[in-house]
Amino acid sequence: MKFSKLMSCAFAGAFTLASQSAMAATELNMYYPIAVGGALTKVVDGIVDDFEAQNPDIKVNAIYSGNYDDTRVRALSALNSGEPAQLAVMFSIDVYDLIEQDLISPFDDLMQGDADKAWLAGFYPALMENGQAEGKTWGIPFQRSTIVAYYNKDMFRAAGLDPEKPPTTWDELVEVSKKLTNDDTYGIMIPSTGYPYWMFQALAIQNGKKLMSDDGLTTYFDDPAVIETLNFWKSLSQEHGVMPTGTVEWGTLRQAFLEGNTAMMWHSTGNLTAVKKAAKFDFGVAMLPGNVRLGSPTGGGNFYIFKDTSDEEKAAAMKLIKFMTSPEQAARWSIATGYMGVSKGAYETEALQEYTAAFPPALVARNQLEHAVAEFSTYETARVREGLNNAIQFALTDQKTPEAALEEAQKSAKRLLRDYQ
Numbered sequence: 001m002k003f004s005k006l007m008s009c010a011f012a013g014a015f016t017l018a019s020q021s022a023m024a025a026t027e028l029n030m031y032y033p034i035a036v037g038g039a040l041t042k043v044v045d046g047i048v049d050d051f052e053a054q055n056p057d058i059k060v061n062a063i064y065s066g067n068y069d070d071t072r073v074r075a076l077s078a079l080n081s082g083e084p085a086q087l088a089v090m091f092s093i094d095v096y097d098l099i100e101q102d103l104i105s106p107f108d109d110l111m112q113g114d115a116d117k118a119w120l121a122g123f124y125p126a127l128m129e130n131g132q133a134e135g136k137t138w139g140i141p142f143q144r145s146t147i148v149a150y151y152n153k154d155m156f157r158a159a160g161l162d163p164e165k166p167p168t169t170w171d172e173l174v175e176v177s178k179k180l181t182n183d184d185t186y187g188i189m190i191p192s193t194g195y196p197y198w199m200f201q202a203l204a205i206q207n208g209k210k211l212m213s214d215d216g217l218t219t220y221f222d223d224p225a226v227i228e229t230l231n232f233w234k235s236l237s238q239e240h241g242v243m244p245t246g247t248v249e250w251g252t253l254r255q256a257f258l259e260g261n262t263a264m265m266w267h268s269t270g271n272l273t274a275v276k277k278a279a280k281f282d283f284g285v286a287m288l289p290g291n292v293r294l295g296s297p298t299g300g301g302n303f304y305i306f307k308d309t310s311d312e313e314k315a316a317a318m319k320l321i322k323f324m325t326s327p328e329q330a331a332r333w334s335i336a337t338g339y340m341g342v343s344k345g346a347y348e349t350e351a352l353q354e355y356t357a358a359f360p361p362a363l364v365a366r367n368q369l370e371h372a373v374a375e376f377s378t379y380e381t382a383r384v385r386e387g388l389n390n391a392i393q394f395a396l397t398d399q400k401t402p403e404a405a406l407e408e409a410q411k412s413a414k415r416l417l418r419d420y421q
Contacts, residue, residue, distance in 0.1 A: 025057055025312075026058050026312055028060045029061045029087075030061065030063065030086070030087050030320070031074060031085060031087075031090070032088070033065060034065075034066065043336045044062055045062065047333070051320055051323045058320070071090055072088075072091065075088045075306075085306055086305065086316075087303060087306065087320070087321070089142055089304075091302075092302040093381055093385075094381065095131060095138050096133060097379070104138055107120065119325075123140070123342050124141075126369045126374075127144050128141065130374045141302055142302065142321075142324060142325055142342060143270070144339060144342055145270045145299045145365060146296040146297070146369065147297070148266070148285050148296075148368065149264060149265070149286045149287070149289070150264065150266075150283060151166050151284050152263045152264070153282040153283055153284050156180070160179070161179060164284075166286040166289075168286075176264075177264065181242045181263075184260070186242060186244060187242035187263050188263070188264045188265070189261075190243065191265075191267065192233075192248050196393060198299060200388070200392050203233055204225070204226050205293070206290045206291045206292065206295050208293055212377070216378040216379050216420075217420055218417065219388075219409075219414070221413060222410040227403050233392075234402060237396075247396060253267060258275070260281075269339060272285065273336060276361075285364045287371070293371070294371040295373060296368055297375040297376065298375050299375050300339065303325075305317050327341070327349050330342050331346045331347075331352035332351065334352060338365075347363075378417060380420075388409050388413075391409035
């Protein structure tokens with residue numbers, strides 16, 4: 001009798017394990033970038049846990065892999081070595097390179113019915129631009145941002161400035177920054193390491209000029225308005241003395257702002273929640289100032305599904321992406337990080353409406369989409385971007401004139417893009 005009971009328990013246990021194994025039949029490896037401050041892994045883990053609770057037949061392994069460049073390298077290395085990788089959040093501007101290497105599947109091929117089409121149509125158009133190419137949609141926005149201006153309201157008050165009126169033009173930026181600059185504090189810091197092309201693109205847009213064509217085939221680095229833009233950036237330190245000379249570090253700028261080393265900084269909205277938690281002073285967030293026009297590039301990451309993925313895994317990946325970009329989860333993500341909710345529906349949720357009513361700075365990046373353009377992206381984007389980054393840093397560190405540096409970058413870009421035109 002005891003033996004019979006033991007055998008029954010053994011069979012029951014084996015059946016349970018087999019059932020659990022069958023239920024968790026699809027396993028996904030998702031490569032995810034941690035590029036901006038904050039405990040993002042806990043937030044993503046929480047969203048993944050909730051997804052798995054609702055979808056017990058899908059197991060998600062979130063592989064945290066450094067910044068965007070690190071994530072691309074690790075995910076593609078996994079693919080090249082035969083390790084499973086079904087989806088990733090990678091730079092939205094990687095789209096042309098990923099298409100060229102035939103590594104990703106268009107979402108158009110995975111759409112099923114009107115509900116999927118409505119889901120795709122729900123994202124903000126400005127955030128979709130970097131994920132669309134060659135008439136198809138290759139990337140779905142999630143960890144998305146614009147550049148915003150953070151400013152210390154207490155320092156504004158001490159300098160006799162209206163803390164509710166940050167600069168809205170380049171002339172005002174210079175004027176206000178001069179009043180805020182003293183022996184211990186600079187008026188403005190714009191980072192020129194990490195993603196210098198991104199900040200430069202914002203300035204160029206504000207000066208009325210895009211840096212690339214919409215098809216990713218042509219760059220305009222040597223345009224007079226673009227050269228004028230780099231001269232203006234350089235003038236903030238060398239002529240006006242309101243920004244440090246040389247380069248300003250992306251990775252340490254937030255701390256410099258929190259410690260009072262600068263009264264204003266330009267940075268990703270992805271830093272918003274971290275600044276909110278750490279600032280021991282009254283601070284504000286504003287759209288970037290303009291010259292010819294207002295403007296910021298969008299930024300951040302998109303979901304991509306790798307081509308060498310089974311149909312079952314693609315269907316599971318679609319479920320996960322639709323869950324993570326749903327209004328409720330996008331709102332949860334935005335509140336926890338400062339990144340934008342990627343759809344109008346996210347801002348209609350009770351959670352995000354309550355949060356933005358209590359903390360209006362959380363709406364600035366979203367509102368700036370009205371003036372936003374797609375982030376800089378071309379074919380051969382990594383090499384083209386490197387040439388532009390070098391040109392910016394050469395000019396800011398006095399190694400080359402802005403004219404010479406940008407002309408050299410343009411010649412390099414033209415050579416790299418020639419075969420694609």
